[in-house]
Amino acid sequence: MxxxxxxxxxxxxxxxxxxxxxxxxxxxxxxxxxxxxxxxxxxxxxxxxxxxxxxxxxxxxxxxxxxxxxxxxxxxxxxxxxxxxxxxxxxxxxxxxxxxxxxxxxxxxxxxxxxxxxxxxxxxxxxxxxxxxxxxxxxxxxxxxxxxxxxxxxxxxxxxxxxxxxxxxxxxxxxxxxxxxxxxxxxxxxxxxxxxxxxxxxxxxxxxxxxxxxxxxxxxxxxxxxxxxxxxxxxxxxxxxxxxxxxxxxxxxxxxxxxxxxxxxxxxxxxxxxxxxxLAGPVHPALGQLVKAEALRRHVAMYVARLPGPPVRPGVPRRLRGLLWGHANGLVDAYAAMGITRAMVHWRDDDSFTLE
Ligand code: SF4
The missing domain is CATH 3.20.20.70 (Aldolase class I)
Structure with missing residues (x-):
C-alpha cells in the first residue's frame, strides 16, 4: 500500500x-x-x-x-x-x-x-x-x-x-x-x-x-x-x-x-x-516483458551454443509460455535462428528448462 x-x-x-x-x-x-x-x-x-x-x-x-x-x-x-x-x-x-x-x-x-x-x-x-x-x-x-x-x-x-x-x-x-x-x-x-x-x-x-x-x-x-x-x-x-x-x-x-x-x-x-x-524517453506499456523476454532469449542462446548439435526438444516451464516468444511474438524469428520453433517446444509443469 x-x-x-x-x-x-x-x-x-x-x-x-x-x-x-x-x-x-x-x-x-x-x-x-x-x-x-x-x-x-x-x-x-x-x-x-x-x-x-x-x-x-x-x-x-x-x-x-x-x-x-x-x-x-x-x-x-x-x-x-x-x-x-x-x-x-x-x-x-x-x-x-x-x-x-x-x-x-x-x-x-x-x-x-x-x-x-x-x-x-x-x-x-x-x-x-x-x-x-x-x-x-x-x-x-x-x-x-x-x-x-x-x-x-x-x-x-x-x-x-x-x-x-x-x-x-x-x-x-x-x-x-x-x-x-x-x-x-x-x-x-x-x-x-x-x-x-x-x-x-x-x-x-x-x-x-x-x-x-x-x-x-x-x-x-x-x-x-x-x-x-x-x-x-x-x-x-x-x-x-x-x-x-x-x-x-x-x-x-x-x-x-x-x-x-x-x-x-x-x-x-x-x-x-x-x-x-x-515528453520523451523509452516508454512502453510492456517494457518489463520486453526486457525479461530478451534476457530469457539470451539465456537460452547461451545454452544452445553449448550443445554438440542443433536443439531438437527444448522444454520450457509452462508459466513462461507468455514470455518465451516475446511481446507480440517479436522473438519468434530470433528463436528460429537458434533452431528453435514453436512445434519443438514442450511445456513443462515444473520450473526446469531442458535442452536436448
Ligand atoms: S529524485 Fe530527488 S526530488 Fe525526487 S523524490 Fe528523490 S530526492 Fe526527491
Whole structure:
C-alpha cells in the first residue's frame, strides 16, 4: 500500500523528478497530513475486509475510500510503503507520525511490513538503526547511479562512494535493501548502467550474498515541468531510445538473476496522468516483458551454443509460455535462428528448462 509523500523531505528538486506526476498525487509537496488521513481511511477499510474474511462475511459494501486504492480486496495484511520523497529527511514530527501509523495498524494485524524510500546521502548508521527499531523493515535507496561522472552530470549532489556506503549502512542496520537505478539518466551510458548493476550486486566475492535484496530499474524519462525537460528542449540531453534501453536492461536483469536478486520493477508505474507528462524517453506499456523476454532469449542462446548439435526438444516451464516468444511474438524469428520453433517446444509443469 503506497503512501505517497511527493517531494517530502527532499533537499533539492532532482533534474528528472516529477513525483507529483509519477505518484499521481497532485496535492502539492509536503502534504503529509493529507496522505496519512487517506492511508488511515484505507486501513480502516482493510481492517473491515480482514474482519469479514475472518468471520466469513461477504465483501464490504462500501468502496475503498482512497483514489489510489486499486486493489482486489485481498484479505491479507498489507505492506505500507512511504514513497515519493526523502523519508529519512522528513521533519521528526512527520516521520514519527508515519511510523506511528504503521506501528498502530501493525498491532491490529492490518499491516505486516513497512518500507520507505530515500536518498543515499540522507542516511546515517545511527538514523537507520533508529528506523529499524521503530519498525521499518526495508529501505529503498534512490541511488540512480554509482558513477561519479553521471552523478555529477545529473546534479545528484553525492559521489558514488556515498551511495556504496549507504547500501552498506542499510544492510548493516538489519534492514532489507532495495536499490533503484536510472539507466539513461544524464551521464549514464549503457556501459555505465551495466557497471551500476554490478555495483548494486556487491559484494561479488565468491559465496558472498549481495547486500541488495532487490533492484528497480527506472529508465530516465523526460517529464513535463522538470529541469530535464529544459535540457531536452535545449538539445543538451537526449533520453535513450527504446531499443537502446532494452539491451542493457536485459544484461542487467541477467546479472541480477545470476546473483539471485530480483528486479521488481522496470519502468515507472503507469499512474494517472503519467502518459500526458512524458515528453520523451523509452516508454512502453510492456517494457518489463520486453526486457525479461530478451534476457530469457539470451539465456537460452547461451545454452544452445553449448550443445554438440542443433536443439531438437527444448522444454520450457509452462508459466513462461507468455514470455518465451516475446511481446507480440517479436522473438519468434530470433528463436528460429537458434533452431528453435514453436512445434519443438514442450511445456513443462515444473520450473526446469531442458535442452536436448
Ligand atoms: S530526492 Fe528523490 S523524490 Fe526527491 S526530488 Fe530527488 S529524485 Fe525526487
Amino acid at each position: 503506497p503512501v505517497f509523500l511527493p517531494f517530502a523531505g527532499c533537499p533539492t528538486r532532482c533534474v528528472f523528478c516529477a513525483q507529483d506526476v509519477q505518484t499521481g498525487q497532485r496535492g502539492g509537496a509536503n502534504n503529509i497530513a493529507h496522505a496519512l488521513r487517506q492511508a488511515e481511511a484505507r486501513l480502516e477499510h482493510e481492517a473491515r475486509l480482514l474482519q469479514e474474511a475472518t468471520t466469513g462475511g461477504g465483501s464490504a459494501p462500501d468502496s475503498p475510500p482512497t483514489p489510489n486504492a486499486a486493489h482486489d480486496a485481498s484479505p491479507s495484511p498489507l505492506e505500507i510503503a512511504f514513497y515519493g520523497g526523502t523519508f529519512t529527511l522528513l521533519p521528526e514530527a512527520e516521520r514519527d507520525a508515519c511510523l506511528e501509523l504503521a506501528h498502530r495498524w501493525r498491532q491490529r494485524g492490518v499491516v505486516c511490513r513497512v518500507r520507505c524510500s530515500t536518498r543515499p546521502d540522507a542516511v546515517t548508521a545511527r538514523g537507520l538503526t533508529a528506523l529499524r527499531t521503530a519498525g521499518m523493515d526495508c529501505v529503498e535507496l534512490g541511488v540512480q547511479s554509482f558513477d561519479d561522472g553521471a552523478l555529477d552530470a545529473a546534479s545528484r549532489g553525492y559521489a558514488g562512494s556515498v551511495a556504496r556506503d549507504a547500501c552498506a549502512m542499510v544492510a548493516g542496520a538489519g534492514l532489507e535493501l532495495g536499490v533503484q537505478l536510472m539507466p539513461g539518466m544524464p551521464g549514464v551510458t549503457p556501459e555505465v548502467f551495466r557497471a551500476d548493476v554490478h555495483a548494486a550486486l556487491r559484494p561479488d566475492a565468491d559465496g558472498a550474498a549481495p547486500l541488495a535484496a532487490f533492484l528497480r530499474f527506472y529508465p530516465c524519462l523526460v517529464l513535463r515541468g522538470t529541469p530535464l525537460a529544459e535540457r531536452w528542449r535545449a538539445g543538451s540531453y537526449a533520453p535513450w531510445p527504446l531499443d537502446t534501453t532494452v539491451d542493457p536492461l536485459a544484461d542487467g536483469l541477467l546479472a541480477a538473476w545470476a546473483r539471485g536478486v530480483a528486479v521488481v520493477r522496470m519502468g515507472l508505474s503507469p499512474e494517472d496522468g503519467l502518459d500526458d507528462a512524458v
